[in-house]
Amino acid sequence: MPSLPGIIIDRPHGAEAEDAFFRLTSEVEKVTELYRHLHANPRVSGDEGDTLRTLMDELPAAFEKETLPGNVGIVRIGEAGPSVAIRAEMDALPILEETDLPWAATTGAMHACGHDVHMAAFVAVARTIAAMTVSPAPLVGILQPREEVGDSGAHDVLRAGVLDTHDIGAVIGAHLQPALESKAFSCTSGPVNAAADEFKVVFAGQASHGAYPHHSSDPLLAVSAFVVSCQQIVARNVDPTQSAVLTVGTIKGGSSPNAIPDSAEVTGTIRTMSEEQRLMVQRRLREVANGIAAAHDCAVRLEIRKGEPILRNDPELAAEIERLLDGQGHTLREFRSYGSDDFAFYASAARAVMIFTGTEVEAGNLHSNTFTPDAGAISRVATAMLTGYLAAAHILKQHGPVHPSVS
Numbered sequence: 001m002p003s004l005p006g007i008i009i010d011r012p013h014g015a016e017a018e019d020a021f022f023r024l025t026s027e028v029e030k031v032t033e034l035y036r037h038l039h040a041n042p043r044v045s046g047d048e049g050d051t052l053r054t055l056m057d058e059l060p061a062a063f064e065k066e067t068l069p070g071n072v073g074i075v076r077i078g079e080a081g082p083s084v085a086i087r088a089e090m091d092a093l094p095i096l097e098e099t100d101l102p103w104a105a106t107t108g109a110m111h112a113c114g115h116d117v118h119m120a121a122f123v124a125v126a127r128t129i130a131a132m133t134v135s136p137a138p139l140v141g142i143l144q145p146r147e148e149v150g151d152s153g154a155h156d157v158l159r160a161g162v163l164d165t166h167d168i169g170a171v172i173g174a175h176l177q178p179a180l181e182s183k184a185f186s187c188t189s190g191p192v193n194a195a196a197d198e199f200k201v202v203f204a205g206q207a208s209h210g211a212y213p214h215h216s217s218d219p220l221l222a223v224s225a226f227v228v229s230c231q232q233i234v235a236r237n238v239d240p241t242q243s244a245v246l247t248v249g250t251i252k253g254g255s256s257p258n259a260i261p262d263s264a265e266v267t268g269t270i271r272t273m274s275e276e277q278r279l280m281v282q283r284r285l286r287e288v289a290n291g292i293a294a295a296h297d298c299a300v301r302l303e304i305r306k307g308e309p310i311l312r313n314d315p316e317l318a319a320e321i322e323r324l325l326d327g328q329g330h331t332l333r334e335f336r337s338y339g340s341d342d343f344a345f346y347a348s349a350a351r352a353v354m355i356f357t358g359t360e361v362e363a364g365n366l367h368s369n370t371f372t373p374d375a376g377a378i379s380r381v382a383t384a385m386l387t388g389y390l391a392a393a394h395i396l397k398q399h400g401p402v403h404p405s406v407s
């Protein structure tokens with residue numbers, strides 16, 4: 001095992017931290033069956049009670065354990081003082097699994113985003129830290145429900161005041177990412193996930209028989225023009241050296257091939273990496289909708305649901321994590337994605353870093369019914385979590401808790 005320079009200033013803590021990685025290897029092997037159980041018994045957003053109880057039972061008795069409303073689990077080990085939190089998401093997706101795994105889920109739900117891997121990795125890391133003779137900082141585990149839905153579990157954690165109650169100075173997240181090659185890690189500084197907003201546009205016109213279109217105000221024609229025009233918002237308003245994403249996901253309208261309906265609707269998502277872009281795209285979306293409605297003699301209603309903010313990795317913490325991962329001989333990559341994660345809410349309230357870890361290409365895409373992480377995925381996620389914990393503990397000892405850095 002290569003040395004891990006800079007984790008703790010004095011040598012005894014450094015040796016203890018280095019030993020922790022040896023111990024982690026054994027703990028990862030022990031959670032393999034836990035991972036398979038979690039995978040075979042997924043619980044969708046809002047129904048994570050069984051999963052939370054399973055995780056609580058798997059954690060050492062030394063942990064203080066608390067269940068908050070909404071199936072939020074908070075576990076802690078260590079004396080008072082600035083602590084480091086690790087977030088593990090518990091919810092699965094309503095997807096029918098189509099893998100050949102012996103432990104495949106058969107309930108119509110599936111851990112198609114790697115949350116089962118994240119949970120098993122967290123248990124391995126928690127057991128490792130609990131076994132340390134001298135731990136560098138108290139550990140708080142946030143066992144979070146409802147990451148996959150708009151009613152985010154991260155809101156519950158923040159509303160409950162967990163960051164203040166437990167004096168949390170830094171929050172660590174880790175996530176599998178098939179866009180990275182296996183064995184690669186990424187903890188890029190600054191924005192790494194986009195803000196995610198959803199929109200719904202309803203055009204209301206005048207219904208008519210399809211043979212008499214001149215008696216109608218055609219909302220389907222308005223919707224068609226709107227979908228095409230939407231694609232120009234990014235192409236003609238965003239600096240080409242930057243980016244944004246506007247995607248139409250559904251179009252609904254009409255029920256008969258020979259009738260023009262009285263209304264039609266479009267829904268979609270907006271992904272942006274700056275607040276300026278976020279506001280601009282929303283403004284242009286309204287302007288385009290209003291203009292097309294007027295041109296087609298329709299009324300229009302546009303709703304925008306504000307979702308997750310931009311996920312910004314704290315630069316100092318990200319740099320320290322990169323240094324420790326590099327010191328262990330791991331492959332590092334710069335990675336940013338227009339995906340979103342409610343971990344962004346933690347990063348808006350405290351120093352935080354999301355670490356991405358690669359999977360085999362054959363694993364499939366996130367949210368795919370064939371998503372199959374490779375055998376080393378738990379080990380890599382656990383390594384990311386433990387490294388993040390040690391790096392954050394080191395920075396807290398040097399500087400103390402701070403507000404999140406923005407770049």
